Amino acid sequence: MSLPIYLIGARGCGKTTIGQALSQALGYAFRDTDHHLQLTTQRSVAEIVATEGWDSFRARESESLRAVTAPASVIATGGGMVLADVNRHFMREHGQVIWLNAPSDVLADRLERQPEAAQRPTLTGRPIAEEMEDILRERAQLYRQAAHHEVNAMQAPEQVVEHILQSLSLARAS
Numbered sequence: 001m002s003l004p005i006y007l008i009g010a011r012g013c014g015k016t017t018i019g020q021a022l023s024q025a026l027g028y029a030f031r032d033t034d035h036h037l038q039l040t041t042q043r044s045v046a047e048i049v050a051t052e053g054w055d056s057f058r059a060r061e062s063e064s065l066r067a068v069t070a071p072a073s074v075i076a077t078g079g080g081m082v083l084a085d086v087n088r089h090f091m092r093e094h095g096q097v098i099w100l101n102a103p104s105d106v107l108a109d110r111l112e113r114q115p116e117a118a119q120r121p122t123l124t125g126r127p128i129a130e131e132m133e134d135i136l137r138e139r140a141q142l143y144r145q146a147a148h149h150e151v152n153a154m155q156a157p158e159q160v161v162e163h164i165l166q167s168l169s170l171a172r173a174s
Ligand SMILES: Nc1ncnc2c1ncn2[C@@H]1O[C@H](COP(=O)(O)OP(=O)(O)O)[C@@H](O)[C@H]1O
Pocket: 009, 010, 011, 012, 013, 014, 015, 016, 017, 018, 076, 110, 111, 114, 153, 154, 155, 156, 157, 160
């Protein structure tokens, strides 16, 4: 059985973009926990957060993680999926977890170019460069704990995919 592959990391690291390319390279299904949430609620992340608050969004995204988990799938998670211990344990137990890591200035630069406000309401109320610095400081340890493999997300998408494939085959061989 081919275990699911979970992509984790902060906003803008490329989980959704790389996840689609990786799923094609492997012939796996592609799932995204935020897309699943959007489809099942018919609301954007920003709408859910505005009407129900972040705690409710976090509960919904945990459900979404369980709902999309299936063999032979690449699963792009939301950047905050690792905040809950149960989600970190769930991903590690059910599949291979890849952390797409990039420094906060690279992430902020990508998010400034392509903000996608409906997908990414502010987390701290601070300007984006400061927000990403704060978020990485707070979460880096959680991404590290959850991940089986860390991949440099600053490279071009094709190279990121290639490095994920390499880490996975190394993992299989060992
Ligand atoms: N490796 C990369 N190099 C350059 N730009 C990237 C890369 N990965 C993603 N991006 C861009 O960064 C933005 C956020 O990507 P996305 O896949 O939505 O990230 P995430 O799902 O992790 O928040 C998009 O505009 C995307 O085109």
